[in-house]
Amino acid sequence: MQLLRSYQLLVTWQALRKKAYLPLMMAVQTLFSLGIVLGYPLLFPTLDRTSIYLIATGAPAISMISVGLVALPQTVGEQRTEGSLAYMRSLPVPRLSYLVADLTVWLGIVIPGVVLGVLVGAWRFGLDLQVSPLVVPAMVMVALTATCLGYALASVLPYMLTVIITQAIVVFVFMFSPLTFLPSKLPAWLETIHSILPIQAMGEVTRGTIAPNEFGLPPGAFLVLAVWCVLGFGVTYAAMTRRG
Amino acid sequence: MLLQLEELTKVYRTGTRANDQISLAVGEGEVFGLLGHNGAGKTTLVNQVVGLLRPTSGTIRIDGRDMVADPGLARRLCSFQAQAQVPIDGLTPRQAIDLLGQLRGSSKLEVRRRRERLVDALDLGEWLDIDAARLSGGVKRLVAFAMAAVSPGRVVMLDEPTNDVDPVRRRLLWRQVRTLADHGAAVLLVTHNVIEAERSVDRLAILDGGRVIAEGTPAELKGRLGAALRLELVLSPDSAVVPISPFPGSSVSVGNRLMVGIPMDGAGQAVTWAESLQRAGAIEEFTLGPATLEDVYVALVGGVETRPAEPEEARSATAA
Numbered sequence: 001m002q003l004l005r006s007y008q009l010l011v012t013w014q015a016l017r018k019k020a021y022l023p024l025m026m027a028v029q030t031l032f033s034l035g036i037v038l039g040y041p042l043l044f045p046t047l048d049r050t051s052i053y054l055i056a057t058g059a060p061a062i063s064m065i066s067v068g069l070v071a072l073p074q075t076v077g078e079q080r081t082e083g084s085l086a087y088m089r090s091l092p093v094p095r096l097s098y099l100v101a102d103l104t105v106w107l108g109i110v111i112p113g114v115v116l117g118v119l120v121g122a123w124r125f126g127l128d129l130q131v132s133p134l135v136v137p138a139m140v141m142v143a144l145t146a147t148c149l150g151y152a153l154a155s156v157l158p159y160m161l162t163v164i165i166t167q168a169i170v171v172f173v174f175m176f177s178p179l180t181f182l183p184s185k186l187p188a189w190l191e192t193i194h195s196i197l198p199i200q201a202m203g204e205v206t207r208g209t210i211a212p213n214e215f216g217l218p219p220g221a222f223l224v225l226a227v228w229c230v231l232g233f234g235v236t237y238a239a240m241t242r243r244g
Numbered sequence: 245m246l247l248q249l250e251e252l253t254k255v256y257r258t259g260t261r262a263n264d265q266i267s268l269a270v271g272e273g274e275v276f277g278l279l280g281h282n283g284a285g286k287t288t289l290v291n292q293v294v295g296l297l298r299p300t301s302g303t304i305r306i307d308g309r310d311m312v313a314d315p316g317l318a319r320r321l322c323s324f325q326a327q328a329q330v331p332i333d334g335l336t337p338r339q340a341i342d343l344l345g346q347l348r349g350s351s352k353l354e355v356r357r358r359r360e361r362l363v364d365a366l367d368l369g370e371w372l373d374i375d376a377a378r379l380s381g382g383v384k385r386l387v388a389f390a391m392a393a394v395s396p397g398r399v400v401m402l403d404e405p406t407n408d409v410d411p412v413r414r415r416l417l418w419r420q421v422r423t424l425a426d427h428g429a430a431v432l433l434v435t436h437n438v439i440e441a442e443r444s445v446d447r448l449a450i451l452d453g454g455r456v457i458a459e460g461t462p463a464e465l466k467g468r469l470g471a472a473l474r475l476e477l478v479l480s481p482d483s484a485v486v487p488i489s490p491f492p493g494s495s496v497s498v499g500n501r502l503m504v505g506i507p508m509d510g511a512g513q514a515v516t517w518a519e520s521l522q523r524a525g526a527i528e529e530f531t532l533g534p535a536t537l538e539d540v541y542v543a544l545v546g547g548v549e550t551r552p553a554e555p556e557e558a559r560s561a562t563a564a
Binding site: 005006009010012013016017018019020079082083084086087088089090091092093094243244 | 291294295296297298315316319320322324329330331332333334339340343344346347348377397
């Protein structure tokens with residue numbers, strides 16, 4: 001009861017704190033999606049059907065990752081530095097309530113960008129997407145994994161290192177991750193690394209549920225995401241409850 | 245005693261000994277001041293009580309219960325105003341105070357009643373529904389105090405509550421601090437504003453280098469100084485003459501000021517001496533007044549934080 005009550009109050013608190021950023025975040029995510037679906041055809045004027053679907057479904061995945069693994073860790077790192085995270089940790093409520101409440105609000109920030117990303121892709125390429133009924137849990141899973149991992153990064157690393165790593169993630173996700181292309185295009189060693197990292201699984205789950213007629217949904221992808229999600233949540237919770 | 249710290253020691257991984265064998269006790273209805281320079285270990289101490297830091301050794305008890313073993317209970321029993329600004333940008337003071345009150349377990353109705361009383365008492369009404377992002381630092385501190393006071397725990401810890409607050413509202417705030425104690429809370433007040441602490445606390449401890457170097461009521465500590473009066477000389481920058489005190493009490497130099505302890509029956513002699521120094525051009529001005537906690541602090545710690553003083557803290561006798 002205390003968990004639920006404090007969760008509700010903290011969601012209100014965190015949502016109010018972030019409401020000013022929500023339009024900005026949505027604008028940035030929309031720009032990401034627009035950049036991808038408008039920019040890639042400029043680079044590659046002749047795109048085959050598979051590539052078009054990969055780009056249209058890769059855009060929302062990149063949008064989720066950009067918030068969860070870039071914007072979120074930078075924000076949380078800043079909160080750690082300025083002491084506001086310590087204040088929230090000093091509140092008379094279970095830390096689990098705070099963490100779950102903040103993740104809920106971040107999910108609320110991520111999800112509208114995903115919808116916009118899908119719409120932008122469908123509009124640009126004139127696609128008639130037959131989304132899977134699994135799309136909602138799948139997107140929540142991807143967004144939750146990205147936000148948990150982003151939170152974990154910011155919780156354990158010094159702020160400056162967090163900023164540097166998130167910048168590296170941007171490059172890695174855009175250029176060297178199989179989100180807008182298939183893993184088989186990668187060198188074998190990088191393909192092996194991606195089979196363990198969560199980014200490829202995020203891409204597979206996103207395209208497999210947004211465009212199920214075009215792409216399969218490897219069951220292992222959910223398992224990979226679940227493992228990373230639990231790992232991210234566990235590390236974050238441990239950092240949240242740790243006394244220095 | 246409600247809050248009891250025994251031999252509390254905190255050594256950071258860097259090797260810094262921030263708290264060193266600190267033993268303190270704060271009773272119900274008492275306002276206890278924790279004074280010290282920046283870096284004296286005040287905030288480290290408070291953060292251990294509220295469960296943000298784990299002591300290296302020693303015990304923290306509230307009402308006899310071990311807070312080191314149960315930091316969750318510590319957070320429920322303590323209200324806390326942190327030194328950093330509260331993260332309430334995007335919220336109005338009304339929303340922030342109400343949320344905190346409800347998070348502490350009070351009903352909506354009770355929170356509203358107490359919030360209305362606090363907002364009136366702190367004269368915060370005009371900002372009640374303005375986004376905190378647009379509020380000044382001082383108003384935010386008052387809101388942070390109201391958040392800590394709206395549904396107070398048995399222990400209330402206030403870390404520099406008056407920073408950036410204007411002189412008029414500081415007085416209102418101190419009155420509310422006293423009200424908290426009057427309603428039975430043990431108030432632990434962290435500050436480096438010695439002048440304000442003298443007026444507001446029942447007892448205090450002075451921290452230096454992580455250790456308690458003095459503890460008692462303001463009167464007890466001033467008694468230790470051995471001088472009822474304080475002569476303050478503002479040295480002339482052009483003069484090569486260094487005044488040598490004819491009095492046996494302590495004299496402390498801070499910047500271009502020299503503070504000399506004077507016994508009560510030495511007032512006449514002190515004024516005569518100071519006037520002769522002024523005629524000789526050795527000092528620009530002098531002040532004779534009752535010894536203050538600041539004198540004790542300076543004598544013990546050897547320097548003082550300069551904080552903006554309230555208008556009535558003007559000298560009792562100034563010659564220029």
